[in-house]
Amino acid sequence: MRGTIKRGFALLGLAGLTLSASLLGTPVTAHAELPAKPPAAGIVSHKTELSAGVRKLMKGSGAQAEAKALETYWTPERMRAARPVERTLTKSQAEKAARSAGTVATGAAGSVAPAKVAKVPATRAAASSGIEAQVSQPGLSSNHPAARTNGKVFFSHAGDNYVCSASIVNSEGKSLVWTAGHCLTGDQQWSYNVAFVPAYKNGSAPWGVWYARELTTTSAWFYDNEAWAYDVGAMTMDLNPNVNASIANYLGAQGIKWNQGAKYKAAAFGYPQASPFNGQYLYRANDTTTDYGDGTIYMYSGMTGGSSGGPWFRSFNGKWGYVNGHNDFIYREAPLYMFSPYYGNQVRELYNAVRYETVNLTTATPKISGTAKVGNLLTANPGTWKPAPVDLSYQWKVGGKAVSGATASTFTVPASANGKSTKGKTITVTVRGSKTGYLSASKTSKATKKVKAGTLAGVTPTIAGIGTVGQILTATTGTWAPAPVTLSYQWYRNGKKIKNAKSLTYTLVKADKGKKITIKVTGKKTGYTTLTKTSKKTGKVKAA
Known part of the structure; x- marks a missing residue:
């Protein structure tokens, strides 16, 4: 029978890391890169790293080589073996956590709608698990919107491998994955070897392994791992080595809301791994949330460790919804009830800090030097593209139409192009930049004056x-x-x-x-x- 939760003597958090050493090692800056302590309302970010062991798997250099090495590292066996993060608190620690949580500032309600994809790409063939689906699983195919926008986060921390849950969230940068802060940082140390696997199922990665380029959480959580109301995290994803698209443009993304009513019908998703689950399948729990009064809310769930960071969807229609909470922690005295931070101003500020983050190149508009006259040589100046080096290619156009073979940085104005005289037409050049790990981009110059007859x-x-x-x-x-x-x-x-x-x-x-x-x-x-x-x-x- 469900009832009102009273704060128990102990807390079974899905956060906090008691870790053993391993050959993975810990990158130095995972714990050395500490900013000056900012106000509680601020955010803290960290560019993710690979351990020395994973770097040894790299073939070549650059973002794509890093992503491929990470994909190689997270084998089906290693993904199955990754552990959920857990910590059990004493009575005094639980009471301290309650005091630390405080209340969350609120303001105007806000939301960002989900982003659907026009065409769902084909999945990779997944190996058969040999395990029958359990009745509490939603049983979604890997190309179902709720499956491909949910997934598992695999990461290393202080020498061991761990796992959480997460979901793709819509943003201007189309590269955002939302999870719990404790999946990204603990004890002022950042996680590393961080990867996201959409629609994970028993070791298979139907949409590939995506490399998290940057981790972000609230400063309140980074400096105080008992500030549960601020335990929110976001990952900016690099490109998958096999896909020239951002993750949201490729798979779609769920929406997000903040400063809404604390009570709503929630559809929670995640990959519970602690007993009686094994973390290999996506689960769903449904209930109406309740305000706990300390900056957190809760719902009747039954999920366990490993589901941390999995979204609580508001206004969920079976495919799309709005993230308005996430699996975060459980009190030992009431293990069937899952808690989440109330999504208030702290979520708004975190989202606004990362919503424009992307894997786009910094581009420049090319300029053409020379006189547009038949027989004359024109030269394209591409400007500065970042981060250097960027591979640049060129395409010259006459009257807006590409000229076959005109793909160098210089162009001798022909008398005719595409079967027509060039006289009286204008010329432009389009520069396309590409760099492994970034989205390709194109910029087109201003048009020249009309082409004059040659001499x-x-x-x-x-x-x-x-x-x-x-x-x-x-x-x-x-x-x-x-x-x-x-x-x-x-x-x-x-x-x-x-x-x-x-x-x-x-x-x-x-x-x-x-x-x-x-x-x-x-x-x-x-x-x-x-x-x-x-x-x-x-x-x-x-x-x-």
Whole structure:
């Protein structure tokens, strides 16, 4: 029978770490990177690290190599063996925890809606577990929204491997996973080797292993692990090595609410691992929450350690809802009741601190130097992209359409592109940046002025031969550029055209006697202004 909970003598927290040493080791900055103690309302963040043992698994360097090493480290066997974090408090410790919890500041109600994906990607083939689903499991397939947005957090802390639960939450950065603060930090030490596995099931990772790039919690929890009302945490996720998309854009994300009524119908999810569960399957519990009066709320649950950080959905429709609490701790005297921080201003401040965090590159808008004229060379200046080094590629466009093969940082303006004249059109260049572990990004320059016709370079022709009637004169045109240039010829007698004299050679006739001969060479090329060059006059033609 359910009833009002009275504070018992002891607390079975899903937080607090009693750990043994192992070959994993502890990164130095996991406990050395301590900021000056900020106000309780603040937040504390930490860039995650890999242990020396995991780094030995890296092939190459960079974010993608780190992510692949972490994926290699978290084998199905190691994931199954990871332990839930637990601590049992004495009566005096429980009373101290109650005093430490205090109350949570509240303000205007806020919420962020879930983010659905237009097309669900295909899952990886999962190995059969050989274990029948238990009746208390929701029995969701791995591509069900509530399954693929829930998952397990695997992490190392002070030399051992642990596990929690978490959910993907919508944000502008599309890279946010929400959990309990004690899954990310304890005793002012940060967890490391942190990975999130959506829709985990008995060692399988149908959506892959995602590397947490940054961990964030409230400063109140970081400095006081008995401030249960502030035990909230967020992870900013890097890209999965096999997916060029942020986690929320790839799988969807649940919404989140704060400063709502403390009483609501909750659908809680998590991966309980402490007896009688084994942590290999997703479970769900439903109940109406109750305000405990100390900055925490509770619900009838039955989940155990390992479910820490698993979401309590408000307004859940069977697929999507709003995270408005999470599995956090249990009192020993009432183990079927799960507690959560009340989501007040502390959640609003934490969410606002991380909502824009993403794995996007810092980009720059490219600029084009040079004159947009047929035959001229244009150069793209990509600007500074971060974090360096970033691999850059280029695509030039004429009239808004990509020019095949124009993928260098320079571009010689052609007379035609895509089967059409470039004259009168504008040119842009799109620079695409890519870096392992980050989302690829593209930036396009401003358009140039309209393309002008090119200018041909021609040589004044010369005439060779004997100036006597019956002799042959030959014209030399020299080199015209840019090649090829189509040349035509016209011979003149004292400045007047000679009929049918349109080749490089001309045989002098009686009408030429006493006259001076010239030749005009005209060069034409598509996209260029026509150019004509005239030779010097010969001497007067003599009689034969």
